[in-house]
Amino acid sequence: MxxxxxxxxxxxxxxxxxxxxxxxxxxxxxxxxxxxxxxxxxxxxxxxxxxxxxxxxxxxxxxxxxxxxxxxxxxxxxxxxxxxxxxxxxxxxxxxxxxxxxxxxxxxxxxxxxxxxxxxxxxxxxxxxxxxxxxxxxxxxxxxxxxxxxxxxxxxxxxxxxxxxxxxxxxxxxxxxxxxxxxxxxxxxxxxxxxxxxxxxxxxxxxxxxxxxxxxxxxxxxxxxxxxxxxxxxxxxxxxxxxxxxxxxxxxxxxxSIPRLGTMGEAKAPRRFPEVDAKTGEAVDGREMEDVAQTSAPILKVANLAVRFDAPNGRVHAVEDVSFDLKPGETLSLVGESGCGKSTTGRAVLRLVNASAGSVVIDGQDVASAGTKELRAIRRHAQMIFQDPFASLNPRITIGSAIAEPMLSHGLAGKREARERVAALLEQVGLSGAVADRYPHEFSGGQRQRISIARALALEPKLIVADEAVSALDVSVKAQVSNLLLDLQEKHGLSYLFISHDMAVVERMSHRVAVMYLGEIVEIGPRAAIFDNPQHPYTRRLISAVPIPDPSRRAMARPLLSEEIKSPLRPFDYVPPKRTYQEVSPGHFVQDTASAWDERLTA
Missing domain, CATH: 3.40.50.300 (P-loop containing nucleotide triphosphate hydrolases)
Structure with missing residues (x-):
């Protein structure tokens, strides 16, 4: 046949x-x-x-x-x-x-x-x-x-x-x-x-x-x-x-190069991805990075953040009562289902969408009350890597111009110096400096994501909101770029709000992890506490769903299918209930499942 x-x-x-x-x-x-x-x-x-x-x-x-x-x-x-x-x-x-x-x-x-x-x-x-x-x-x-x-x-x-x-x-x-x-x-x-x-x-x-x-x-x-x-x-x-x-x-x-869940052991800080010998293909696991100083003041403080959008037949509660802080040199990962509010939270932090309630403070400056000039200064030190690299790159200008633009706009470099810096940034993310004169459509999806990362690094920011920054990359480049982000963090004290659905990468990259469901944080805590001792049923479901890179352990059982992801659309007069949290270990907080999880599953 x-x-x-x-x-x-x-x-x-x-x-x-x-x-x-x-x-x-x-x-x-x-x-x-x-x-x-x-x-x-x-x-x-x-x-x-x-x-x-x-x-x-x-x-x-x-x-x-x-x-x-x-x-x-x-x-x-x-x-x-x-x-x-x-x-x-x-x-x-x-x-x-x-x-x-x-x-x-x-x-x-x-x-x-x-x-x-x-x-x-x-x-x-x-x-x-x-x-x-x-x-x-x-x-x-x-x-x-x-x-x-x-x-x-x-x-x-x-x-x-x-x-x-x-x-x-x-x-x-x-x-x-x-x-x-x-x-x-x-x-x-x-x-x-x-x-x-x-x-x-x-x-x-x-x-x-x-x-x-x-x-x-x-x-x-x-x-x-x-x-x-x-x-x-x-x-x-x-x-x-x-x-x-x-x-x-x-x-x-x-x-x-495959990031494997459960390989971090007792490490408290992130660990570099394995270094692979190009001649033999053999790998040596990367070293553990430096831990974050617990006494330093947060670079980012988010308190009771809410983002709601009006629809013809109700109001979408995209983000509801979200609070966290982020210290210099720290990575906090936001994980959860598509549509849970991760990306909206990241955009609200940089005021790319307006918050409906709550406050966001970056390096001591209130983002919500900032005027045009102040907001421009804030964004000089806080950059974003977007989820869709093609949509975030202008198809009419070369990628070299796209990377140089923020440096020229903020007056940080002249044209010649910017060109040299562009070439160096492209080399850093695994591309040749010679490709600076090409247009976005001439690159693959993974290559475009690397270009977006290079552009975010151009202003040498203190805070980067990375929205699925490595999701479009193959495993070898994912390891390379993740290690680059870790090295830059260690060298410059960068803070990352790392939004991702790749749990194995999150485990490697994070100091702390926040799990989101239907716009709310249901569990937040140190990386080891979340992965080794998940308390919320949704967190356990996320971790158990990670595919294992071993064909001999191929899962033949039907995954847990829920009838439908519950919609965040609520009536206009809906008043969200105040959630309660329990601290199950130092810094590890879990939303009270009796008052929230069951209610939303049956809503």
């Missing part, structure tokens, strides 16, 4: 000023019905180009594909454009890496999901909208029916990714190409989405080509694994074999 997808000797080239340049060379792989094949490798290795080549989504005239791409025996490279339109979204579903760039901002979410059903399934518009609601509920979008007519910008990054998954699965394709489908999702939703993809795969006997940098996910879902490096396929085989006995040095180093 022929495989669903067979890629034979594929070479994809891009047209440059010097001529055609091959970016992937002589790639051959196949995906059988009901099988999951994972493509792994560092950012820029050619994983996404392979997927885009299969769907013929590369720009005509600027890209050239040679070889054969067979869908159930039919060569897609010889198909007409009309035939490809029926293939895309019909026979082949695709989940793209960056949902904001693949969702149309001028159409509602419901319209975009229903459109695929009308075109490929020939449903009436009303039937397609009803099916769209069912699909949104299946990927656990809260209040799906009410949000059907909302636009993409009103959804969080994780919520937008769930919309993309719903769209890709809408027509029950024969092949699903998933390009980093769970990058923007927290671990609990990731576990459930992976389970749902596997369930649909079993129901429809669907083949899955899974592109990811998360080796824990690979261990969890992949039957076979293909390792790519700089455009070449260097190793492939059964996933268990790749993990147990990798042959290539690069594969060994990739596996050695």
């Amino acid at each position: 022929a495989p669903v997808l067979a890629i034979e000797n594929l070479t994809t080239s891009f047209k440059t000023a010097e001529g055609w340049r091959a970016v992937i060379r002589d790639i051959s792989l196949s995906v059988n019905a009901g099988e999951t094949v994972a493509i792994v490798g560092e950012s820029g290795s050619g994983k996404s180009v392979t997927a885009l080549s299969a769907l013929r989504l590369l720009p005509s005239g600027k890209a050239r594909c040679e070889g054969r791409i067979l869908l159930e025996g039919k060569d897609l490279l010889k198909a007409s454009e009309a035939e490809m339109r029926s293939v895309r979204g019909g026979s082949i579903g695709m989940i793209f890496q960056e949902p904001m760039t693949s969702l149309n901002p001028v159409f509602t979410i419901g319209n975009q999901i229903a459109e695929a059903l009308v075109i490929h399934q020939h449903l009436s518009w009303s039937a397609a909208e009803a099916e769209a609601v069912r699909l949104m509920e299946r990927v656990r979008i809260p209040a799906a029916k009410a949000r059907l007519n909302e636009y993409p910008h009103k959804f969080s990054g994780g919520m937008r990714q769930r919309v993309m998954i719903a769209m890709a699965l809408a027509c029950r394709p024969k092949l699903l190409i998933a390009d980093e489908p769970t990058t923007a999702l927290d671990v609990t939703i990731q576990a459930e989405i992976l389970y749902l993809i596997r369930e649909l795969q079993r129901e429809e006997n669907m083949g899955v080509l899974f592109i990811t940098h998360d080796m824990g996910v690979v261990a969890e879902v992949a039957d076979r694994t293909v390792v790519m490096f700089r455009g070449d396929m260097i190793e492939s085989g059964p996933t268990g074999q790749i993990f147990a006995a990798p042959k290539e040095v690069y594969t060994k180093s990739l596996l050695a």
